[in-house]
Amino acid sequence: xxxxxxxxxxxxxxxxxxxxxxxxxxxxxxxxxxxxxxxxxxxxxxxxxxxxxxxxxxxxxxxxxxxxxxxxxxxxxxxxxxxxxxxxxxxxxxxxxxxxxxxxxxxxxxxxxxxxxxxxxxxxxxxxxxxxxxxxxxxxxxxxxxxxxxxxxxxxxxxxxxxxxxxxxxxxxxxxxxxxxxxxxxxxxxxxxxxxxxxxxxxxxxxxxxxxxxxxxxxxxxxxxxxxxxxxxxxxxxxxxxxxxxxxxxxxxxxxxxxxxxxxxxxxxxxxxxxxxxxxxxxx
Amino acid sequence: xxxxxxxxxxxxxxxxxxxxxxxxxxxxxxxxxxxxxxxxxxxxxxxxxxxxxxxxxxxxxxxxxxxxxxxxxxxxxxxxxxxxxxxxxxxxxxxxxxxxxxxxxxxxxxxxxxxxxxxxxxxxxxxxxxxxxxxxxxxxxxxxxxxxxxxxxxxxxxxxxxxxxxxxxxxxxxxxxxxxxxxxxxxxxxxxxxxxxxxxxxxxxxxxxxxxxxxxxxxxxxxxxxxxxxxxxxxxxxxxxxxxxxxxxxxxxxxxxxxxxxxxxxxxxxxxxxxxxxxxxxxxxxxxxxxxxxxxxxxxxxxxxxxxxxxxxxx
Numbered sequence: 001x002x003x004x005x006x007x008x009x010x011x012x013x014x015x016x017x018x019x020x021x022x023x024x025x026x027x028x029x030x031x032x033x034x035x036x037x038x039x040x041x042x043x044x045x046x047x048x049x050x051x052x053x054x055x056x057x058x059x060x061x062x063x064x065x066x067x068x069x070x071x072x073x074x075x076x077x078x079x080x081x082x083x084x085x086x087x088x089x090x091x092x093x094x095x096x097x098x099x100x101x102x103x104x105x106x107x108x109x110x111x112x113x114x115x116x117x118x119x120x121x122x123x124x125x126x127x128x129x130x131x132x133x134x135x136x137x138x139x140x141x142x143x144x145x146x147x148x149x150x151x152x153x154x155x156x157x158x159x160x161x162x163x164x165x166x167x168x169x170x171x172x173x174x175x176x177x178x179x180x181x182x183x184x185x186x187x188x189x190x191x192x193x194x195x196x197x198x199x200x201x202x203x204x205x206x207x208x209x210x211x212x213x214x215x216x217x218x219x220x221x222x223x224x225x226x227x228x229x230x231x232x233x234x235x236x237x238x239x240x241x242x243x244x245x246x247x248x249x250x251x252x253x254x255x256x257x258x259x260x261x262x263x264x265x266x267x268x269x270x271x272x273x274x275x276x277x278x279x280x281x282x283x284x
Numbered sequence: 285x286x287x288x289x290x291x292x293x294x295x296x297x298x299x300x301x302x303x304x305x306x307x308x309x310x311x312x313x314x315x316x317x318x319x320x321x322x323x324x325x326x327x328x329x330x331x332x333x334x335x336x337x338x339x340x341x342x343x344x345x346x347x348x349x350x351x352x353x354x355x356x357x358x359x360x361x362x363x364x365x366x367x368x369x370x371x372x373x374x375x376x377x378x379x380x381x382x383x384x385x386x387x388x389x390x391x392x393x394x395x396x397x398x399x400x401x402x403x404x405x406x407x408x409x410x411x412x413x414x415x416x417x418x419x420x421x422x423x424x425x426x427x428x429x430x431x432x433x434x435x436x437x438x439x440x441x442x443x444x445x446x447x448x449x450x451x452x453x454x455x456x457x458x459x460x461x462x463x464x465x466x467x468x469x470x471x472x473x474x475x476x477x478x479x480x481x482x483x484x485x486x487x488x489x490x491x492x493x494x495x496x497x498x499x500x501x502x503x504x505x506x507x508x509x510x511x512x513x514x515x516x517x518x519x520x521x522x523x524x525x526x527x528x529x530x531x532x533x534x535x536x537x538x539x540x541x542x543x544x545x546x547x548x549x550x551x552x553x554x555x556x557x558x559x560x561x562x563x564x565x566x567x568x569x570x571x572x573x574x575x576x577x578x579x580x581x582x583x584x585x586x587x588x589x590x591x592x593x594x595x596x597x598x599x
Contacts, residue, residue, distance in 0.1 A: 003386045007372070014374035093368030097431060100336045100364040101387035102356050283299075283339040 001107040001114070008115025012081070018119070021077065025127040032066045033134040040139050056231040059141040064229050064250050066131060067149065070124075071156045071222055075184045078120050078161030083177035085112045086279065087168035096284060106276045113165055113272060117158050124154030141231075149228035152256070155221040155264060160184055162268055163216060166275035169282060187212050191219035192249050217264050220256065227252035289314045289349060289439055289470035290335060296343030296494070297330050304330040306494035307344060312487075314438075317461055317471040319485035319502070321478065323595055327494040328474045329367050332443050335472075336364055349438055360389050363432035367443035367474070369425050373417030377408055377427055380416055381434060390435040402430035405460060421448040429460065440464050443474045458484045482587040490591060492598045498590070505590050510545060510557040511566065513537070514579035530578075537575045541566060555583065 012018050036059060043058070086109070089095040099105065128150030136142045143149060160180055167176035194209020196202075213220045230252065256264075290312035297305040305327040312318040322328050333339040335346075337354025351358040371380045381399040390398055403409045406426040416424065425448040432440055442461070446454040454477075461471050461484050475481050481488055482502045489499040498505060515537050517530045530552035538547045538554055544566045545558035558566055560582060567580060 003383065007383065011372070011374060093366060093370040094372060096338060096366040096368060097364065097371065097384070097428065098387065099338060100359060100362065100366070101384065102358075102360040102389065103387055104356070284333060 001111040004103075004108050004111025005115045005118075008085070008112050009119065012115070012119045017081070018123075021123050021127075024073075025123070025130065028066075028070075029127070029131050029134050032062070032131060033138055036062050036135050037138040053233055055139060056141055057234060059135060059139045060143060060229055060231050060234060061250070063132065063135060063143060064226055066135075067128070067153060067225055067229060068222075068250065070127065070131070071153055071218075071225065074120065074124050074153060074157035075160040075218065076181070077123070078116070078157040078159075079164045079177050079180040079184070081116050081119065082112075082161045082164035083168050083180070084173040085116060085165055085168060087171060087173040087176055090282075090284065091172060099284065105279045109165070109169070109272065109276045109279050113162065113275070116161050116165065120157040120161050121154045124157050125150045128153050143229040144231065145228040148255075149225050152221045152224040152228065156218050156225070159216070159218050159221065159264065159268065162271050162275075166271050166278065169275050169278040183216055184218055187216040187219045188222070188249065191223070195248065214263070214267075217260075217267055220260055221264065222249070223252040224256040224260075226250060227255045287314065287350070288312060288347070289316075290318075290346070290472060292331075292335075292344065292346030292353075294344035295331065295334060295341050295346055295353075297327070297334055297339065298342045304494060305334070305341075308491065308494060308496060309344075310489050310496050310499065312470060312472060314470050315465065315468050316486040317465045317473060317484055319481035319488035320472060320474045320491060321476065321481055321488055321591060322491040323476065326491050328476075328491060329443055330494075331491070332364075332367075332441055332472070332474055336362065336441065360435075361438040363434065363437035363440040365425075365428045365432040365440075365442045365445050367447070369428035369448075371416050371424065371427060371431070373415065375416055376413050377403065377416060377419070377430075378412045380427060381430060384431045384434050388435050388437075394435075398434050402433050405433060405463075406430040407456065422450065422453060425449060426453070429457065433460070433464070436467065437469065439470045439472065441472045441474070444476070445473070446475075446477065446480060454480060478586070478588045478591055488587070490594050492595050497598050498594050502587050505587055509560060509582075509584045510555060511563050512579070512581045512583050513541070513554045513556065513566075513570065513577060515552055515554070515570075516576040516578040518574075518576070533575060537570055537573070540569050540573045540575070543569070552578075 039058065039062070040055065043054070089098070098108070129146060132143060132146040132149070163183065164176050164180040167179055171179070190209045190212030193205050194212070197205025197209065234251070288311045290310070292308050292310055295305060295308040308327070308331055320328055320331070330339065334341050334353060335348050336359065337356070341353065346353050348355070349358050349361055375383065378399055381402055382395065385395045385398055400409070403412045406429050408423065408426055408430065411419070411423065416427065419427065425445070429442070429445060432442065446457050449457060458480065461473065464471050473481065473485060485502055487500065488502050488505060489496045491497065515530055515533045518533055534549055534552050534554055538549050541547045541554055541556045544562050545556050548555045556566060563580070563582065567577065570577060
């Protein structure tokens, strides 16, 4: 398993993926930080300047929007990394020489998963914390829980990566990647629809959203990320707005519950087991 | 348990409705170079995949190095060059070999020497630090052969090992295969290149439609010896008035020749399956019977002829 884990990380480095991610992160952090700094300057120059509350509201919204873009980037990174991880090796034939060795197929799946989880997780943590720190340095605003936000953002990427890895034990890389992109979008849409359902009291929509979150908990983790980035004042406002705020995908009323965190962990374990069984039964 | 390197009984594999292997029964002794021949689609690669546990049989069974098919621990003693040889293009040749040392559980101390020996054997020592992605197809196949030889495995399975090699490379592969056999290991050589198999294998099996249709030593299989006799018409011209033409003469001569071995008549030619020593007697008998001979040529069918005959007869 450690052999495959090492191989996966070397592959990410050799295929210049790590360097591309690093460069893109620096560019996006630089652009958003510069943008936030300009906005704060502009607002401060107007009349008597910004109150701390206005600053917190404005900057936190920019951070949430940046995180939204980043969650999308992370999900796609996870999907594009995982789609060829097994399917690509099967299609090219690399897997034949590999699996004719005394290796367990489970070790191949778990090694691949761990390697990709490390790449996606570290990238998400590093980029997320860097963004929050850079914005904090120029505006003075720090969200209530930067680490929780970055961890849950990493979770979005890892969940989608795991989903695609399982698909790639059976499907061609391109099909696995395409399904993942659609599933990620659907999960997000279901989350929004569920919020609207809650507002209008449509039980069917709420139920659909719950099913969506159970099947692919990316939206669950996204809401958790948003919550960790919101200043307390926004939360207060959201609570007053009630269910209406829930319909907005850029607001969250509550952090993930213990049950929800446990489900994300269980979901990862279940999908990984499915991936292992699927590759073990696959004939080459 | 069996002492054979490979022993299969009615091994069968169907992919959905497509039957790739009908009932493969064969035995490969330890230390021999075994040629597995067959036309395209005969089930050769499927058989190899079953032996290595890459696919599961739908019928029958067998053992490899004394263990059931697909046994994981046994795979540590098998080297395999797949027909579809591809190695991580972003690794250097030495790194691919190191990866396989790791996967084959070759002890750390022996790895350096194993890798250098493999590179030297397949003539890639100077390209060892180059990325596999920059290799030609032939070089990748050489690397694959090096990977299969790591750790001196007891069984080396080579699936079409020279498909991407030039004639020089093919000759080198033959001597590598012999060297593997000389150290006592078994080589299972899957090929449709008959000349190659004839030169290097101790025994061959010809497989068609997933069954062994012939097996034996290459010289036994291709050992149909004899003589080809072309007769002339009874008196001079090709079709003289009142005289028998060459075809009639051939038919008459066949009766005489039948005393020396099986006879096949083809127009004015006879093919007589007789040992080389009785050719003078055959010629004398034909002349004594009044047959005028236009041509007498010794023939010995190659493995290729036999292969074509056997496969044609099977269809």
